[in-house]
Amino acid sequence: MKIFLDSADINEIKELCKTNLIDGITTNPSLIAKSGGNILDVIKEICGLVSGPVSAEVTAIDHKTMMMEAEKLLNLAENVTIKVPLTSDGLLTCKELSKNNVSVNVTLCFSASQAILAAKAGATFVSPFVGRLDDIGQNGLDLIYDIVEIYNNYNYKTQVLVASIRGVNHVIESAKIGADVVTIPTKTFKEMFNHPLTDKGLNAFLSDWQD
Numbered sequence: 001m002k003i004f005l006d007s008a009d010i011n012e013i014k015e016l017c018k019t020n021l022i023d024g025i026t027t028n029p030s031l032i033a034k035s036g037g038n039i040l041d042v043i044k045e046i047c048g049l050v051s052g053p054v055s056a057e058v059t060a061i062d063h064k065t066m067m068m069e070a071e072k073l074l075n076l077a078e079n080v081t082i083k084v085p086l087t088s089d090g091l092l093t094c095k096e097l098s099k100n101n102v103s104v105n106v107t108l109c110f111s112a113s114q115a116i117l118a119a120k121a122g123a124t125f126v127s128p129f130v131g132r133l134d135d136i137g138q139n140g141l142d143l144i145y146d147i148v149e150i151y152n153n154y155n156y157k158t159q160v161l162v163a164s165i166r167g168v169n170h171v172i173e174s175a176k177i178g179a180d181v182v183t184i185p186t187k188t189f190k191e192m193f194n195h196p197l198t199d200k201g202l203n204a205f206l207s208d209w210q211d
């Protein structure tokens with residue numbers, strides 16, 4: 001399973017890429033706004049920090065303007081993935097870009113039917129949002145089960161990229177289900193390293209070594 005960071009914070013990305021465990025980055029308009037930078041500058045800088053795909057989201061809601069925004073984003077670097085919302089216009093844009101071998105991430109997916117349409121539109125990635133479904137009292141991981149099963153039934157090439165992850169458990173369960181990618185906040189990535197018995201064991205080894 002690939003691990004992407006869900007962040008537009010340059011310092012965070014720089015720090016965590018040093019682990020050599022990060023396969024790509026996803027951003028969204030909220031994360032770009034939080035970074036305080038201009039989208040084109042921020043995406044260009046992130047693309048220089050990682051060799052894997054960097055998802056950059058269009059902000060237009062109509063197909064024509066989405067295509068114009070995508071073109072600008074694609075000119076920034078070779079590892080840009082265009083992120084489009086799961087709307088009719090978003091999927092039209094996905095289909096057109098995919099036909100030209102552009103990597104596309106279809107985001108804001110909240111149902112299996114939406115995921116079927118994203119695959120049919122040729123998406124490279126589909127991003128189901130597990131945390132936001134949990135937030136409204138549904139089980140976000142059930143959606144991951146459904147999409148993985150459906151995509152396997154038809155050998156769809158679209159990769160299931162689990163987004164809106166709220167903690168380590170979402171990562172573990174996504175891996176058990178067989179999701180292709182998780183995109184996680186930096187806090188969750190750091191938590192993946194931790195176990196109290198690792199700390200306790202290490203302390204014991206170090207103290208025994210010194211005796």
Ligand code: G3P
Pocket residue numbers: 006026027028129131132163164165183
């Ligand atoms: O990047 C999309 C997604 O991961 C957003 O997560 O926490 O805002 O629901 P969240």
